[in-house]
Amino acid sequence: METVHSIFDFTPTHETYVTIGTFDGVHIGHQKIVKDLVKQAHDNNKKSALLTFFPHPRMVLQKEASIELINTIDERKKLLEATGLDYLIIHPFSKEFSRLTALDFVRDILVNQLNVSKLIIGYDHHFGKNREGNIEQLTEYSHIYNFEVQEIPAQDIDTVAVSSTKIRRALKEGALKTANNYLGYHFTIKGKVVDGKKIGHTIGFPTANIEVKEDYKLIPKAGVYVVKSSIDSKTFYGMMNIGNRPTLNGSHQTIEVNYFDFSEDLYNQTIEIELLYFLREEEKFNSLEALADQLKRDKLASLEFINNNM
Template sequence: MEIIHDVSSFHSTNRTIVTIGTFDGVHVGHQKILERLISDAKKQGKKSVLLTFFPHPRMVLQKDMKIELINTIDEKALLLQNMGLDYLIIHPFSKEFSRLTALDFVRDILVNQLKTSKLVIGYDHHFGKNREGNIDQLREYSPLYDFDIEEISAQDIDNVSISSTKIRKALHEGNLKTANRFLGYHFTINGIVVNGKQLGGKIGFPTANINVEEPYKLIPKTGVYVVRSLIQGVFVNGMMNIGYRPTVDGKHQTIEVHFFDFNQDLYDQKLTIELLYFLREEQKFDSVEDLIVQLKKDKESSFQFLENNL
């Protein structure tokens, strides 16, 4: 997959099959669109193109709101690459770009720049200035500019429509099972291992402290999770605490992972942590001794989950 960071840098003499959108989460519904896109492109001997935007439009148009995204831009790119996409175009979103009318967007971007022969989009898709563009306008423009349209209907799981918003809500509620089911993969946190206060090692549970660099990355509900990480080509299981360590600190949120049967130096390494299961809420204990007792229980519960589910 080739990544292009401005739509004006994309050049093709052949026509393409395109989809557009932010695709936050690259969830099961998104995957349906992308599978259709990639399949059609291969059948027709054309290239598959996803036009997405960064910063996320809401970061630009709603600056006063805290924006949380399921994926960082790098996480999203990796997910898309694994699906077999040919081109990922990450176009810089700006207020100026947001003022493009639906007609300008179709004519200048989709037709003239991307050479679109077919547009594959999800249901209820809107685009252009004030989100004025919709499926009806696309159907109006398609014969004029000689491109086809395929609209993918809403994808449901147990009659609940999948959306990035619902996945974010599930993660905030600690409902990891639903979030992972809607995503179609394990939610991940990527970050650099940094120095901590070494408290975990002193009580027999050394941890890797994860620093997430992207301020917009969604951090799930505080609590203890069963996790795993691919380290030097091998999956290493562990348990992770997201929270404020109320028993020993209580001031600053941290993300700490205790890996089972593992003692390598991980400082300054970037790790991808897969969240497998929400174990329990974060608690404040009366003493460090009580905390150690609970951590041992958490470890045993983690082993039971891993034995039964992996």
């Protein structure tokens, strides 16, 4: 897969089959759409291309809005690469770009820049200035500019299995199993290991404190999770706490991972954490001893889950 960071840097050698969207989560519904796009393109000697935008349009047009996405742009790129896509075009969204009329978008972007032969798009897709363009206009323009439009029907868009919104809600509610089933893979958090207060060392559960640099990355419900990571090409399991550390009177959210059977220094390394199972809610304990006792029970429960499921 070739990644292009602006529509205007894209110089296709073939006609393209194109789809457009945020594709946040690249969940099982998205995967089905993209793989169908890839198959159709290759069957007809065309190239498959997915056009997405970053920053997310709402980050630009509604700066006061708090936006949380399932994937960072790098995570989305990695997931899309696995679909066999020929081109991923990540265009920098701007207010200027948002002012393109529907006609300008079709003529200048889809036809002249992307060399579109077929556009595969959702039935409710809107585009152009003030979202004035819709599937009916696309169909009209397709006759003028000689490309085909394939509409993704409502039943493929609106089912639970293909809803990014419902996945975000599940993650926020601690329904990790549901979210992972809809995604078709384990939800991940990626971040840099930074200095912490090292309280975990004193009670026998040293943790790696994770700092996620992307402020738009969705962080799931506070609580304790069973997790795994690949470190130096080896798989390590552990448990992760997301929360404010109420036992220590914490005032801000932290992400801390305790890996089992692991003693290396991870400071300053960037690690990716797969969330496997939501173990319990975050709790406040009366003492560090009570917290340590609970962590021992958490470890046993985590190992039981790992032994039975992994």
